[in-house]
Structure formats: structure tokens, C-alpha cells
Amino acid sequence: MAQPVTLADVARHAGVSLATASRVVNGSTRVVGESLREKVLASATALRYEANPAAQAIVRGHLDVVGLVVPDIEDPYFSAIAASLMARAEENGLMVALTSTGRQADREVEYVAALRRHRARALVVVGSRTTDTEHQARLQTELQELVDRGGRVALVSQRRLPFDTVAIENRAGARSLAEALVGLGYRRFAALAGPDSLLTSTDRITGFRSGLAGAATLPQENVGVEEFTRDGGYRAMTTLLGRRRSGALPGEGPLCVFAVNDVMAVGAMSAVRDAGLEPGRDVALAGFDDIATLRDVSPRLTTVRVDLARLGREALDLTLGPLPDKPRTRRVKCEVVLGGSTPAVGQSPLRPR
Amino acid sequence: MAQPVTLADVARHAGVSLATASRVVNGSTRVVGESLREKVLASATALRYEANPAAQAIVRGHLDVVGLVVPDIEDPYFSAIAASLMARAEENGLMVALTSTGRQADREVEYVAALRRHRARALVVVGSRTTDTEHQARLQTELQELVDRGGRVALVSQRRLPFDTVAIENRAGARSLAEALVGLGYRRFAALAGPDSLLTSTDRITGFRSGLAGAATLPQENVGVEEFTRDGGYRAMTTLLGRRRSGALPGEGPLCVFAVNDVMAVGAMSAVRDAGLEPGRDVALAGFDDIATLRDVSPRLTTVRVDLARLGREALDLTLGPLPDKPRTRRVKCEVVLGGSTPAVGQSPLRPR
DNA sequence: CCTCCTTGGGAAAGCGGTTTCCGGTACAGT
């Protein structure tokens, strides 16, 4: 097994001391004379020297790696954020260590702890922002410990903790969406939500309600609660359609269903089709996030565009600048995108039922 | 800034030597007497000691981290593989450092080098398997160096290099797909391919051709070459439709278009719609991979299912077992999935044109 | 009872770097 070449090898080869070699290859505060400098550099290239990051980490106290923790890398929402963050990291010459918790809160804490142990210089946690206060407390402890050791932390979509945060304007976005749907003529609404403990979900529902204003209501019984995933959307929609068939669903006129994210909306679309109905005609459907991979579904999903790429970039940037006195929050605006899944009532192929 | 507690702190607190403390907390070959052992353990918990992985890496020569390099984490194909690999890693108590190269070959080598420097104990490279021999050579050099230092390497879908590999049966899968399509009555084919340098793409085209056997042909001029992405699929399909409109496309009867992956196929679907046509009616369309996120598109895409979860798991497993004498190859079978995007000719809503 | 092994503990030597501290040289100031 070939031994890696060490700085000592370089120093020996260049005929200088270890100290000088170190000063040259990393560019410390101290200056090294031109002649020696060149010799060392030449030796380093000749021997194809590469610094051992572990050794540097141990003495410097931190590693040039930023950790990223997401709930589920397979979800396009998170992979979009991850991709943009990594691109930004690349621009800054940083390595990213990405971990995915499989939506398990306890693993989130574990991974944060692991990355802290590894002396990551910064940590970005993309949140499954919950109301589970015990979990939040443990997470905060871990993150604070990292900060105490000189590390940096940024959260995405998780405003509850006292660290720099990039937040999506979930309420405002959902409100605008509701307003737009009311503008299209809808008066009868239902929603597919994630678990109540997920603040992203509840915020969007709340915002949506406020956007309905006086024009319409979203009765609690019309809110189907399920997993925050594609399958959750499918199940919630199936239940909803069953209730409509049996006449148990309040309200009248064309039904417009708001799924709290696009992935659920797409699952719901399939549920509609599997029930022998046509999305956009028999049931109007809106989502949230404007996931790129799903922009090709037909009919085009009405949704709220979130600039996911910006989320990732901003989060990393927050960890790179100087440490602020108090936690900062960057809010990312949303924008309603109308598609064929919610045609205007009346002049549309949508048939009331 | 709080200083982390070190093993020396633990030793002092327990009143034992550093050596003893080390032996207890990591469980070396040497046995430590029961009484001391308990004292050390108690002190470790009391002080909330955590080993510094960097320090361990430097002395052990490797870190308990497996590196994963993918071309584009935003592509659901790769994120599915990544997710399954990480799940498997989790089962084995391993950390995964995931990096995404943005489909740039030179960055692939860079990341591999970086992970090698970091002394990752294993490395899994999910391939943009190309014909670029210079790149392949550099990659091989880097990987070999890792192996020489006692690390492990596994490749996914990149059979050209002498390391353990998990390979998709691209040819066999594409052949079965072509056979199925011929069985449905199609006789006029076109394809949307990735760059010729991408072996995955060319293999699938080759396999597809062989599956047509005598029944039909796939003329070279009917193969649109574009990026291996959604937008590539869109563009290639747009071009193809233009050629069909102008009568420049050979063959006759209903047209069946094979996109070498689902993401391209979905882009193509949008191109079809944007041209005022209906996928499955005016143009039949098939993909490859059976991406989960895209299973809800309508009409259901005819495709070739690849067990992506298995790819990730097997790849990791290859790096965990004992080092084999010679590179192993695990082949993953494919399975044709028929959907509404390729209705049977004649009894279908598909209209020839 | 004396030697020969075990057995278990600690001192110390690394691992690959960074940084402090010290000494020597060259140059400016007087």
C-alpha cells in the first residue's frame, strides 16, 4: 500500500525545515523568501504533495467542509435546494457533505451531531420544521454547540430557532394563491395537508384561508391530513373524493383542491384519474413549490413558485459572511403560477358536480 | 469559545492513563480491567466526551465516511440512487458525503480526489460513463490511488473501469422495450438520444435497434441527439416534429419515439403538446428508468423499470465486503412497463399521420 | 522457592500538520 507523501517529504526534498514548507504551501501570515519559496513549491509539485485535511482539521479546529442536512434527498424539493447550495459551495471552493434523514427527526439531530464532531465549518439544516418542541430543543443544543466552537449555522425554512434562516413566505404565497383562485371563480374549496406538526403545511393552510377572505371558506372537515409525500396526496384525495361522492362534502359548485405541495398535488392528480375523473375538468387542483420536474405534467399544475435555487444559495451565503450580532432572516417571496389544472370557472371545461 | 472535551480530559477525570482511556472508549484488542473500564466509561459519559474523527483519521489512515459522487443530484434518477445508498449506509452506521458534479467530467475527478484526500474509506461513483478516454484515465488513476491506500471503490453504471461495478442491463432492457413496441404494432420509430459520448445512451439505442429485429428499423437520421436532460428531450422532440411536418422523416404509419430516459421523455411530451399534438394519440412515446416522480404523468409513460434503489444498495455493499481478487460486476435487470403513452396500434386512440 | 509466562497498566512515540519561540543576519539610524 503506497504511502501518501507528507509535508515532511516535501521539506526534505526541498532541503528546508518543516515549518518553512508549511508556510509556503498554505500561505500563512509569515513570508518566506523567494528562493526557498520556489524550491518548496517545485518539490511539492514534483512529489505531487497533497495536504491531509484531517491533520489540518485537528490543528486548525475545523474542516473546510460544510454540512447539509435534508429530510429526503429523493424529494425534488430538497434536491433542488441541495443542488443550488452545492453549486454555490463549488463557487467558493468548498466541499459539501450532504446527508438525508429519511424524514426522521431523531436522525436529523444525529447527523447534525456527526457533522459537528467532524468539525464542519458550517452547517445548513433544511427543515422539517415541526412543533415537536423536544426535538427542536435538542437540535438547538447541537447547533449552538457548533456555533460555540466557532462554526456557522443556517436554517432553511425553520424560523423557530435562533440562527440565521432563509424562510419561504408560505402564508403570503398561499394567500395570493387563494385570492387568484377566488378570482377565477372558485367558491368551494378543500385542501390536502401534511401532518399538523409540520409548520410548513399548517402555515400554507392558514395563508390559504386568509386569502379566501369573505369570498369562500375552507371548512376544517375539508382538510385531509396525510403524509407530506406523493402517496399522502394520493390517499388524501381518494378520501376526499369518496366523501364528495357520498355527499358528505360541504359546499357546492366546482371543487378546487389545494394540496400543500406539488408532490402531494401530483399524487392527488393520479387519485382523481384513478377515480375515473379528469383533473382540471372534474376537480380543480393547485399545489405549492413549482417543482421543476413536475412542470411537464398535464394539465399544467397551478402552483406557487418558490425560487428553490435561491434558497440554497442564500443559506450558504449566510454561513459565509461574518457572524452577525443577532440571527438574520432572509425571506424568499413566492409567485402564483396559473395552469390548466384550475381553469376559470364558467368559460372552462370544468364541470360542476 | 468552548473547548471540546478530549480523551485526555476523560483520562484525567477517571484517573487513568491516556492509553487506558483510549483502549476503553474504542475497544481495541487489548483488554482493560473491569474496574478501570467502568471508571473510564463513567467519566466519558459525565464529560460528554466525543472522539474527534479527524484525529482518528490521521492515525488510522482512513475516515469512516463513504464518498458518493453523482453527476446531478437534482436529476431524480441520481437522487433515487443516492437515497437508497444513504439508507444502506445508515444501516451500517456509516456517514455519506455526497457530492454532485453538475455533469462536468473534470469536476468528477476533482471530487474523487478531494474525497481521497479526506481519507474516505470508500468511494462510490455514479457514472456519466463516457467515451472520453482521457477523462476515464484520470478517473482511474485517482480511484486506483484510493485503492492503493486501502480504500474501496465501486462504480454504478460505468463498466469500463477495473473496479467493482453495478451495471444496468441497458441493452437487454431497451431490446425488450423495442420488442414490446413492435408487439403493439408500431413499425415506424424515432429516438431521442443523449450525446454519443454517453455510453448509457448509445447502449440503449443499440439495444433498442436489436429489439426491432427485422420488424422495423431505426434509421440514424431519426435519432435526435441532444443533452441527456429534460430540456434536451424537449429540443430533440421539437426538431423531430418539425422534420415530420416537413415530410423529411422516413417511414410511415404511427410514429413511436423512444427517449433514452424518462426525464427526456417528459420533456418530449411537453414538446408534443406545445406543438398542438397529444402524446399517445398523435405520437407514441417511451422512456427508460421508470422514475418514481414521473409515474404520475398522464398518459402513463411506457418505460423500462430499473430498480434504482437496488443500484445504490448493491454499490455500497460492494465496498463493504472483503476486497475481491478481481473486479466484480453486478448486473441489474430491467423490466418493461407499458403505459398509455404507447397504446396498441389500431385499437387505440392513436391516429397515424 | 524460583523461574517463566501472562495480564493489565502507563509512558512515550508517533500520525501530519501548524505555530510559537528563538536565533542569526542584514540593514537603517546615530
Add this chain to the structure above:
DNA sequence: ACTGTACCGGAAACCGCTTTCCCAAGGAGG
């Protein structure tokens, strides 16, 4: 010519951990 002071190079300490090497004590065998 003499001192003060940058300036630059190297020796050595140190970061946190593992492991070798040495030593003391206890048990078995003769």
C-alpha cells in the same frame, strides 16, 4: 563603529488520538 530592529529560517511544542514498548504483579510449573 555600535545599537536597534525588521526579517526570515529552523527547532520544537502541540493538536487529539492510537499503538508500541516497557514494566510490575500475579499465577503456573518445576
